[in-house]
Amino acid sequence: MSSSLEPQRSVPLAACTSLQLGGPAQHFAEVQSAESLCVLLDWAQRRGLPVTLLGGGSNVVIADAGLPGLVLRMALREETCHVEGEHVHVTAGAGVPWDELVARTVARGWAGLECLSGIPGSTGATPIQNVGAYGQEVADTLAAVQVYDRHDGSVRQLARAECELSYRSSRFKTRDLGRFIVLAASFTLRAGGAPHLGYADVARRFSAGAQPSLPAVREAVLATRREKSMLLDPEDENGRSCGSFFLNPVLGAAQLDQLRARAQSPPTYPQADGRHKLPAAWLIERAGFHKGQRWGAVGISTRHSLALVAHPGATSRQLLEAAHRVRDGVAAALGVLLEPEPVFLGFGSAQHGLPSL
Ligand SMILES: Cc1cc2nc3c(=O)[nH]c(=O)nc-3n(C[C@H](O)[C@H](O)[C@H](O)COP(=O)(O)OP(=O)(O)OC[C@H]3O[C@@H](n4cnc5c(N)ncnc54)[C@H](O)[C@@H]3O)c2cc1C
Structure with missing residues (x-):
């Protein structure tokens, strides 16, 4: 392998993500072409290392311990x-x-x-x-x-x-x-x-x-x-997020009836398959959470209740705890289980998309 392709060791990944959270990659390389991708995958395979892909890092939560193996950041620009x-x-x-x-x-x-x-x-x-x-x-x-x-x-x-x-x-x-x-x-x-x-x-x-x-x-x-602080802006107090943290749930008729028994007039958007999509932000607020709510160095965006935000000193673990708090609160109050939108990298087993604590 030419030295320009040789992966770097122990590269901090927080700066590669919009949340600015997470530990280092054991090995890291940028992929400039399909040919270099093949070389790098072969390099990892010969060493028995797992490979993780990264784009702009705006939809991932990386564990504080970082990622084992080779992290490849896609940089093909043609x-x-x-x-x-x-x-x-x-x-x-x-x-x-x-x-x-x-x-x-x-x-x-x-x-x-x-x-x-x-x-x-x-x-x-x-x-x-x-x-x-x-x-x-x-x-x-x-x-x-x-x-x-x-x-x-x-x-x-x-x-x-x-x-x-x-x-x-x-x-x-x-x-x-x-x-x-x-x-x-x-x-x-x-x-x-x-x-x-x-x-x-x-x-x-x-x-x-x-x-x-x-x-x-x-x-x-x-x-x-x-x-709504939904642009990446380093000057914005809500700037460190991964956008919407939870998906808008899509409920069948029976689930929707159960929700209506607990909360009056939820906004619903009919889907082609007969089910109904609901705004997760509405559910979060109806369950008692509010914009700007903080748990130490993490919290809900001051401008959008669907975004979880990292503040100085935050860890991925704290963000995950906040996500559990919100999900458990919505489930307890309204009987709806929210699923996370971002991809969790380097965590253990997950339940409905959210890694266990
Ligand atoms: C402020 C903010 C606003 C946002 N608003 C929206 C929105 O309105 N709508 C929306 O849909 N999303 C939104 N997002 C989420 C995010 O920007 C998108 O999902 C985006 O497409 C992620 O791109 P990325 O390159 O950052 O992916 P990453 O976060 O780097 O990766 C996301 C996943 O894709 C995989 N991946 C990345 N590149 C490749 C590849 N080349 N081949 C295979 N797998 C790959 C990764 O392994 C990972 O699993 C927002 C995020 C932020 C921070």
């Missing part, structure tokens, strides 16, 4: 686009910062990603949890994903349907967890297309009947996010 009539095919390497890609497509008048403005992290991670916000999700425009298959070492394309995208999930997060490494993602956008304006929080920024431009909608999304 980007291509190809216009075919009103369709634009954009392919971006896994390491392209997502919001930079969105900004470029908006500036060129290509519709399809504008409501996903301001989401931190890398392009390669967006299919993992089918990133979404303000009425748009990656599933709306993703055409295909180029992956490295760790089962047989092949590099191939998975069409959108093969990714099994659903609400904040995909086959990469479920039945094929750890199998595929995303090398690049391709999107089909609309040249000159109208922006999506289906979400009240964003639409209220424009007068009725207005037909805002793509850049105007991007700015409105960024302004809405800023109000």
Whole structure:
């Protein structure tokens, strides 16, 4: 292995995450190309070391003890686009910062990603949890994903349907967890297309009947996010988070009846399968928690009750304790079990996604 590819030893990972929490990686390397990925995977395999992937670190909680084995940060940056009539095919390497890609497509008048403005992290991670916000999700425009298959070492394309995208999930997060490494993602956008304006929080920024431009909608999304501390901003007192900490639960009719017996008029959003999605933030507040609530160096964001925030001196253990407190409180008050959105790395066994204490 050339010395430029040789992994570094004992690299602190906190600075690689938006929470700024977690211990060191035993070994760490940046992946610049598919070829170097193969070399690095082979390096780890020959030593019997586990491999963990990292993008921008904005949806992970890393244990205080750090991570054994080799941590690979995806840094593939190649980007291509190809216009075919009103369709634009954009392919971006896994390491392209997502919001930079969105900004470029908006500036060129290509519709399809504008409501996903301001989401931190890398392009390669967006299919993992089918990133979404303000009425748009990656599933709306993703055409295909180029992956490295760790089962047989092949590099191939998975069409959108093969990714099994659903609400904040995909086959990469479920039945094929750890199998595929995303090398690049391709999107089909609309040249000159109208922006999506289906979400009240964003639409209220424009007068009725207005037909805002793509850049105007991007700015409105960024302004809405800023109000909720949902942009990565080191100056923001809520700046150290991983975004929404819990998924919005989707309840069947019987569960919803049980909830209504405990809490009047919960807001519900009917789903295509007949079930109902509920805002986890509403449940958290109804269970008695409030914005700005603190437990030592961790707490709930002052601007969004769905975000848990780390303050100076916080540890991952304390964040996990806060997550249990909130989840247990909601379950006890309302009978709904919240599941976490971020991925926990380096922790022990988990129950419904949340590692045990
Ligand atoms: C302030 C803030 C706001 C946010 N708002 C939103 C939002 O509105 N909507 C939303 O959906 N999310 C949101 N998030 C969550 C997060 O930004 C997204 O999930 C993002 O896509 C994560 O990208 P990342 O590169 O940081 O992934 P990481 O956190 O580095 O990794 C997340 C998971 O993906 C895996 N992974 C990363 N890259 C690859 C790859 N190339 N191949 C295979 N696996 C990979 C990792 O192993 C890990 O399991 C927010 C986070 C923050 C901090």
